[in-house]
Amino acid sequence: MAIILDVANLTRSFGQLKAVDGVSFSVERGSCFGLLGPNGAGKTTTIEMLEGIVKPSSGTILYQGSPINDTIYQQLGIQFQHTAIQDHLTVHETLKMFAAFYERTVPLDQLISLCQLDDFLKRDHRKLSGGQKQRLLLALALINDPQLIFLDEPTTGLDPHSRRLFWDLVNQIKAQGKTIILTTHYMDEAEYLCDEIAIMDKGQIIAKDTPDNLLKQHFSGALIKLNADALKSLSGSMPFDYQQVADKVLIQSTDIQQTLLQLIEQGVSLQGLQVKSANLDDLFLKLTGHGLNNKEGLEHV
Numbered sequence: 001m002a003i004i005l006d007v008a009n010l011t012r013s014f015g016q017l018k019a020v021d022g023v024s025f026s027v028e029r030g031s032c033f034g035l036l037g038p039n040g041a042g043k044t045t046t047i048e049m050l051e052g053i054v055k056p057s058s059g060t061i062l063y064q065g066s067p068i069n070d071t072i073y074q075q076l077g078i079q080f081q082h083t084a085i086q087d088h089l090t091v092h093e094t095l096k097m098f099a100a101f102y103e104r105t106v107p108l109d110q111l112i113s114l115c116q117l118d119d120f121l122k123r124d125h126r127k128l129s130g131g132q133k134q135r136l137l138l139a140l141a142l143i144n145d146p147q148l149i150f151l152d153e154p155t156t157g158l159d160p161h162s163r164r165l166f167w168d169l170v171n172q173i174k175a176q177g178k179t180i181i182l183t184t185h186y187m188d189e190a191e192y193l194c195d196e197i198a199i200m201d202k203g204q205i206i207a208k209d210t211p212d213n214l215l216k217q218h219f220s221g222a223l224i225k226l227n228a229d230a231l232k233s234l235s236g237s238m239p240f241d242y243q244q245v246a247d248k249v250l251i252q253s254t255d256i257q258q259t260l261l262q263l264i265e266q267g268v269s270l271q272g273l274q275v276k277s278a279n280l281d282d283l284f285l286k287l288t289g290h291g292l293n294n295k296e297g298l299e300h301v
């Protein structure tokens, strides 16, 4: 498949801080590429460099084989924050105003239908629900018929139904052959939508592959989760490797029955025990020692 975006050794410093520190990746046309990481990992700074909004300190960004320039925004789809829309405008007025910024636009009727905006075209955009607002912002990002679309945490704060609706829309856009770069804090969203993901931490990419391959590379068998308190009743040392993150203990097991028997033999309480398949949340904990929201800290490995 053709590469639409090629990023090499991208770096951006703010004073002493290297917000983005030597990031390289390429994105295939027609795919959804996810950039994941905790607050402050450098995702927004990376995206803003790709959008031509922030200048890199060093590194190269090639869009369709050519370096990006100041007019790149004409070709990109950028989902802005709601605050970027002028007050008092209706949904329809907002669409018309944004259409005027571009040389080439998609017929508005098509966008209105795709993003399901028909029922509230005359409503002040500030009176929309969270899901409706995000669909309007998506329509604005698509208005110039871009091949590459940036969605920065598009479903944060939405209810489960609105998130699902938004995911369906993203898949419809992908089915048109468009490429999407998505940042999200939701691992289920990344697993559902992304063909490839890059996990960022402290300005660097620490893992990059398809969600399936990443899970296969880092986990074998099932994941057993125990309350850390359970270790208090341990007689002797744990008979296998484990990771303790905040109040949880994570054990990988290829033989669940055997592992549980060993835990019982060691006097470990199985109260609150969970057996599950590893997901991207678990991967993130394993790689960084902290959760995506930074609330969980690694205590012991």
Ligand SMILES: Nc1ncnc2c1ncn2[C@@H]1O[C@H](COP(=O)(O)OP(=O)(O)OP(=O)(O)O)[C@@H](O)[C@H]1O
Binding pocket: 014, 017, 019, 037, 038, 039, 040, 041, 042, 043, 044, 045, 046
């Ligand atoms: N204009 C700026 N001036 C100084 N520091 C900045 C600036 N922009 C970002 N930073 C710093 O760079 C680091 C990376 O920030 P960035 O917003 O890219 O992270 P992020 O992964 O997008 O986080 P979040 O998930 O919270 O949006 C942070 O420490 C941030 O405080």
